[in-house]
Amino acid sequence: MTGSPPLPRRVEVLAGLSIAIDLGLGQPAEHMLRSAVVACRLADRLGLAREQRATIYYATLVMWIGCHADSQEYARWFGDDIAVRRDSYLVDWSGLPYLRFLLGNVGRGEPVGQRVKTMSALFRDARGNIATLVHSHCLSAAALARHIGLGPDVEQAIAFTFERYDGGGLPTGAAGDAIPIEMRVAQLADMAEVHERLYGADGAMAMVRSRRGGHFDPAVVDAFCAHCADLFPAPDDDPWQQALDLAPDAEIRLDGAGLDVLLTAIGDFVDLKCPFALGHSRSVAKLADSAARQVGLSAADTDAIRRAGFVHDVGRLGVSNQIWSKPAELTGAEWERVRMHPYLTDRVLTRISGLGTIAAIARAHHEHVDGTGYPLGIGGAALGRSERLLAAAVAYQSALEPRPYREPMSAEDAAARLRRRAQRGALDGDCVAAVLTAAGHARSRMHRDDTLTPRETEILGLVARGLSNREIAERLVLSEKTVRNHVERTYTKIGASNRVGASLYALQNGLAGPPD
Template identity: 80%
Template sequence: MYDRWLTPRPQRVDNGVMTGRTPLPRRVEVLAGLSVAIDLGLGQPAEHMLRSAVIACRLCDRLGLDRTQRATTYYATLLMWIGCHADSQEYARWFGDDIAVRSDAYLVDWSGIPYFRFLLGNVGRGEPVGHRVKTLATLFRDARGQIATLVHSHCMSAAALARHIGLGPDVERVIAYTYERFDGGGLPRGAAGEDIPIEMRVAQLADMVEVHQRAYGVDGAVAMARSRRGGQFDPTIVDAFVADPDAVLSPGDDDPWGCAMSLAPETEIALDDAGLDALVTAIGDFGDLKCPFALGHSRGVATIVDTAARHLGMSMVEVDTARRAAHLHDVGRIGVSSQIWSKPGELSGAEWERVRMHPYLTDRVLMRIPGFGDIAAIARAHHEHLDGTGYPLGLGGAALGRAQRLLTVAVAYQSALEPRPYRDAYPAERAASRIRERADRGVLDGECVEAVLVAAGHKRARVRRDDTLTPRETEILGLVARGMSNREIAARLVLSEKTVRNHVERTYTKIGAANRVGASLYALEHGLVAPVAEDTSG
């Protein structure tokens, strides 16, 4: 199978037009991006799981594991906590800030009195005293049973998600043992010793020593591993680590992404369009699991965006990019505590600031994936408004392209149809009237509102723009605004230069522009400037 980064990708024909496409990422690169999203839910710095996977591979080499075991260990380590956010609402119920508790849990041994003290100190974290006392009483009537229920939920969720994103049966089997301990004191099976797959025994140590090295240095990581030898961890694996910890922990740490990619198995697996669509759909589903009330949200938004973008006459490159951004727009939600998402009342100023950060967190995840720059630029703007009142950057008007405007409208419409902790779901007609009212106030793009409503099955109320540009004229206007000459546009769209010139002249007449500057300003004001896709034909 060819490597998409080395071989020029064939151009795609859209409505008779040859359109250059940016090379698609490899499968492992998208999964590595997913691991960064998992880091958010764990309260760990970006690339924690990537660094852990590197450590795990070095341990595999020291232990003499075969190629298949090493590959399974790599993916099991990278995504072992993929189920962590699926039970975040339950964690928030018991512990308040689910992300803070998960982060702090790395620093204690999950056994005996220290763990009991940890649980006791974190029950109802951030909640009023009365609520904490009530929660404590409920939890400690059957503490192990309550924790076992959470762990079982995690393991089932992790296995299902591993299957959903196509990780294969070996990885699915291994990550079901994430909470088990070598001494048999773990959950949910109470598996012990070699009953726990070797791949998970390696992954568990790699995950922990990465955090402890970062917090306390190499000596701290070694001390932690030795203190849990024979308890949480397999003595053989601990011994392999402490024999030369610097060699396991140090090389390549200045570029964890590059190091993890160099050690990744199956690096030759490239993605075609169908494979990428399946993967981004699964990742969108993964993000929605953070909040049960949002289940199916990203799929719904993506379906609307796909249909509405075609209705607007966007090119197939723009349609594909916008749809993928719609699937992925909410992965940053994982980085905000369920304590906030599930709050039925008004948010405090500090809580609201954390909510405003989630599009930025989406951007952090997507920008790590090669070739996802355009997707990230659209996804991170899904709460920006034309009048500059949105977040996280307060962009407006000319700063927002058509795909960004469209995604914002689709998110607003789909969200209105869904229940929230502070309100019931709205009927379709009320959801439609809400976004039309926001368009009338200049918050949302009117043309995108009507396209979304048509896509959602509503009758078209009115056309917001009166320039009557055809899809071809709209496309050419966007390229003119990007500074391309008539000759360059003709070559790009496989048209004659005369045909392009005629299109440009008619477009100028329709929009009332006297020259390229006027046309460019019009295109900016109406969100018609799309990124110029990279030509990979040469």
């Protein structure tokens, strides 16, 4: 699209991923970015090599990526998987204090009877059960690091995330220098960031000293304490920009194919949070892409809706699996948390330069034309054709997948449900027809009867954006006369007499598309 911003740098997308990881940790956005700043500065104080510093940077950003892939198991033992991860930052993971922490969090938020049952199952072999969970995390983290294109050094380092310097960690009990120095630095930076934010520099140093020789490498602790005042971002600093400036490959900008590969990997990562959603994001992106071509969206708009499909559910990471996996009706409070996940998607994606249009489409994937959707309840002219297409694609694909409260629907039942939603005004009829055609169903009668061709629809969208006939001709590589003929035929078909009338029609029917 002419005038579109350049595609983001690779590190920007990975920084956005780190904010998504923060959601699942119960930490404020930019926790992992701040931790990466601390870790890199600490690496410099330790005199580590450039290659080690590069590994430390990315290992710190994504060290907890495996937790989200195992959210189902966390929820099985601890109920609210996000709450237990958040609170675990405040305890040392060894000895009786850690056992008391586990005991206090087993089945968190569940009825008393269920908590007792889960507690009995866990503590029959507490270390064995936790070791199994940690081992799964480490395998998941390494696989995901490889999947998103990080190097073997990062993959190796994050396999040691749960190990301790004293050998009391999991899953292998590695100790001392057997734990890569990159992870020894990342571990301390991750924990210290939380304690400094909550209790100040003195609180962070007290925590770090208390774990010297236990959780943390004494040499790393000593370097941290000697330079603590210089390691943390200042309150008025921008952690996002500071972290990007420290990136070892800050200059690498993605091309279209590279962006698709990375967004696909992130969507795969998000889907792992809920086993019943495996492959959901890929399927939605493919369906939305095909439907966009059906209705004649431009190549740029088709790219945007496909990419929004890959990452529309990133905000799911900020909602506990205790809710996603509930087989019964949600409470009002639980439903409000579910309604927040598109907003959380927006928070992640809007931080990444060049993804503004993608974020706008993705955050609207549960909005309805009649204003009954969420999170904002917007509708009508506020939803462009891309947003309406993605909403229809998400609704169809979700129907095909199992949920804890229902079995998967057949393709015909899913199509019938989509048509019913279009009939009552929740989904756009044209977009439903396009999605169903893309999904292999017989072409349905279009909800509108204007019989616009794909080219006329495209030109109407450009007219609504305020482009002149000459500008449209230049953009579409057509003659100005040809454009004028298309515009006149379009006006006749939709009953408009001027540009204002045509623009209002485009808005009301979601044909205007996003602005340049």
